[in-house]
Amino acid sequence: MTLPAGLTLDSTDALPLHVVTRADYAEWRGAQPAAVGTWLDAQGFDGSAYSALVVPDSDGRIAAAVIGVGDRLDPAAYGHAPYALPARSWRLVDPLDAAETAALQLGWGLGSYRFTRYKQPLRAPATLAIEGDVDAVLAELAACLRVRDLVNTPTEHMGPDQLEQVCCELAERFGAHIDVVSGDDLLRQNYPAIHAVGRASHRAPRLITLRWGDAAHPHVAICGKGVCFDTGGLDLKPADGMRNMKKDMGGAAHAIALAEWIMARELPLRISLFVPAVENAIGPDAFRPGEVIATRAGLSVEIDNTDAEGRVVLCDALVRAAEDKPELLLDFATLTGAARIALGPDLPAVYANDDAVAGAWLEAGARLRDPLWRMPLWRPYWRYLTSNVADIANGGPSRMAGSITAALYLERFVPAQQKWAHLDVYAWNDSDRPGKPTGGEAQGLRAAYAMLQAYAGA
Secondary structure (H helix, E strand, O other), X not given: OOOOOOEEOOOOXXXXXXXXXXXXXXXXXXXXXXXXXXXXXXXXXXXXXXXXXXXXXXXXXXXXXXXXXXXXXXXXXXXXXXXXXXXXXXXXXXXXXXXXXXXXXXXXXXXXXXXXXXXXOOOOOOEEEOOOOOHHXXXXXXXXXHHHHHHHOOHHHOOHHHHHHHHHHHHHHHOOEXXXXXXXXXXXXXXXXXXXXXXXXXXXXXXXXXXXXXXXXXXXXXXXXXXXXXXXXXXXXXXXXXXXXXXXXXXXXXXXXXXXXXXXXXOOXXXXXXXXXXXXXXXXXXXXXXXXXXXXXXXXXXXXXXXXXXXXXXXXXXXXXXXXXXXXXXXXXXXXXXXXXHHOOOOOEEEEOOHHHHHHHHHHHHHHOOOOEEOOOOHHHHHHHOOOOOOEEOOOOOOOOHHHHHHHHHHOOOOOOOOEEEEEOOXXXXXXXXXXXXXXXXXXXXXXXXXXXXXXXX
């Protein structure tokens, strides 16, 4: 078995690793030999979160190490260890319960991650020897790293073609069915909104569909916004706003990773994955402000702003997904900067037309330390999407409630009886933090899987 960086199944020559919190540090310190206690005191170690210390033996060699954590159930609490400790193997010696052990293993794997496609890290991470039934944690880690890798890959190597290739590889690996509608076939098969956004690029827009599972199992449809690069279109983004727009397919990355995770763990679900993959480019055929475009739902949309393109490509995918009448429809999208203004970079905004679905996702997020925040589908704000020439506008002159109005736009394309939830996700770490290197990030993904795992069990 090939494991991700930072994890090993071989505990040979692994040194002891202690995990403490500031609250239990004094008790642990009191149980250590006098020489170790003297060393700890001399270093000022007190078990504070994100601290780490190597403990020497009497000959000056490394005898053990201790790391300080805050919340033992939070994987991020352990993310500092792989690069705070020497690059050798370590084995846990303190008793942790199953959930804490899983958090340690996941957090260590996340903390060890570096995006290495173009540049190798300056040093290898310390490795943690893991044992027992680790398949569940490794699948969880793989899903999170899949999101990071997809988002971190620049657009020249992660355009619509490459997203399609990723999905084709998954279909082959898991025996899933895949279908791709691209270019002008989008018009012939009634996906005009996806076509409109992507038609200016030299890389054809497409709708990628993957289906897997037993028809007897509950059906879950998953949509992900796959805007592989977003210039803003003719409503061009400024340079600083365009700089990281390789990440605008972060919703697709989440959707793909979630589908892969479900298939890898063989959850008793039937899934349909829909990824509208486009590049919002500038060219002679770019869609324009003021245009009225058609949609699969039969609703006309006036383009108020070409930089509000994500909701336009998603609306066709949502309509198609709902046509199969799944028991649950989820979508992930790096949809609005307004959500980041409201909640910051670490807290995705979740919208749902069903309280039980929203509650289950939020509960899973709180339990797994994968936080989300529910925002309201405040329907009086429909007035911000009024058009004088079409059924709906994709934006409006007001800067008020931008994340809410985007969610309301999507809801317009979801049948009233369809259970649906939408995650407005940043998919990005904007600064280096323990376990969270700058770049792509999975957010709300672990909670989504836990929610669906419970849903499958029910």
